[in-house]
Amino acid sequence: MMLAIFKKVGKHIGVKKVASFVAVRLVLMRSASWLGLVLMVFDFAIDYFSDDNFETWLKRCALRTDKYLMPHNKAKIYQNPEQQSSAYKDDVLKDMFNIDDEAQTNNNQANKDNTNGIGVDEALALIEQDLHKRVFLHV
Numbered sequence: 001m002m003l004a005i006f007k008k009v010g011k012h013i014g015v016k017k018v019a020s021f022v023a024v025r026l027v028l029m030r031s032a033s034w035l036g037l038v039l040m041v042f043d044f045a046i047d048y049f050s051d052d053n054f055e056t057w058l059k060r061c062a063l064r065t066d067k068y069l070m071p072h073n074k075a076k077i078y079q080n081p082e083q084q085s086s087a088y089k090d091d092v093l094k095d096m097f098n099i100d101d102e103a104q105t106n107n108n109q110a111n112k113d114n115t116n117g118i119g120v121d122e123a124l125a126l127i128e129q130d131l132h133k134r135v136f137l138h139v
Contacts, residue, residue, distance in 0.1 A: 007020040060087070 001121040051059070058064065061084050093099040094097050 053096045057088055057092050061083075 059073075062078075062081075064077065078087060
C-alpha cells in the first residue's frame, strides 16, 4: 500500500524528494521519541528527589533531624505546637490526602447517631466466623 503511494507521488514530484521527505520524517519521529523519553525520565527524577508536603512538614516539626537546623532553615521551623498542628492539618491532611477536619467530626457524629452499628467485639466475631467458613482458622 505504502509502496504504491510512494510510486505515484514519486512520479510527479521525484523519487529522491519523496525519499528525502520520508527520511526527514523518520529522523524527526525517532528524535521526538528519544526527547519524550528523556523528558519523562527528567520528570520522574524531579518527583523522586523533591519533597512532598509530608516530608517538608517532618523536616520543620519537632521530629526533625539536626541536619535541617542549618542557619538558612531556622526561620522555616515551626516555633510552637499550634503552628505545627495547623500546618499538619492544612498542608498534609488537606492538600495531600484531601482529609478535612470538619468532615471527620461530621463523620464521627454520624457514627454516634447510628444505633444499628456493631461494636468491636461483634466485628471481630464476624471476622472470625468468616475465617472459619473459609477454613483459614483451624482452632
